[in-house]
Amino acid sequence: MSGPGWLLRVLGGLPKPTKRPSADDEPPRPLARDRIGDYLLGRGYRFVVDEDGDLTGTWDGSRFWFLMLGEHQEILQVRGRWHRTFALEQRAAVGLAVNDWNRERIWPKAYLREEDGVIALYSEVSADFEPGVTDLQLAQLVACGLGTGVQMFAALEGLLPRDDAPPPDLPDN
Template sequence: MSGPGWLLRVLGGLPKPTKRPSPDDEPPRPLSRDRVGDYLLSRGYRFVVDDDGDLTGTWDGSRFWFLLLGEQNEILQVRGRWHRSLPLEQRAAVGLAVNDWNRERIWPKAYVREEEGVLALYSEVSSDFEPGATDLQLAQLVACGLGTGVQMFTALDGLLPRDDTPPADLPDN
């Protein structure tokens, strides 16, 4: 029988490949605020612990939090809040932009909330690490949360008008 290796395996012509242990394999360990903080420090990131005990810092001007959620702090969430606030009148435009983002991409989850009379835009990437996380898994989630959050805020910055920008239907003076 000839053909691609995967086809031969499916049809029973080749044995399944065996997983060889890698020197990078490590057992998962429980998450903790200290462990997340140690990782951030190892990357040279600056952050503080806020009044709620959460790790937080700014990336490209936007605030990000590293939250441990769940009954045993097994869920790590990287949550970002865009540095801009938008007027309530832009709710429809913001909703369309956020829906487009969520429809076309897996990460981050995007949503908008009303806070103190303005709209605030958030990004979230979460993962459940109930059995624990390896250092590589922790690094991947933090990189994904920060990278895609900053990417989303940058993309929406070009789409959503600033407060000092006149609406498109009014002529410039």
């Protein structure tokens, strides 16, 4: 019988290919803070556990959190807050830059929040791991959340207006 390999398999002419086990075939396990912490420690990253029990640290001067959300804490969210803030009057200009980012890229989601009379810029990457997560999947999400968040903050650094005055009434990080 001649023809494409898939057709021969469908018609019973070729044996079904067998999948060889690899290191990537580990079974998914439940998401846990310890697993996130182990990944961060394995990369040599420094972090602390805040008063809410969330892992948090600073990368390139900006604060990032590793949050477990959802009814069963099955959603991992890597959230970053840029070290810069903006005056309320700059909301429109900053909003345009954030909209451009969100329109042109998949990660991270970017958004603005008003906090203590200033505008703060956040990055966010989330994934639902209800069926569990492998170490490789966990590593990919944490790396994506940190890497794209830092990249976004760096890219916006030159685009957004700079006000070197310290923000009012914000505690030091």
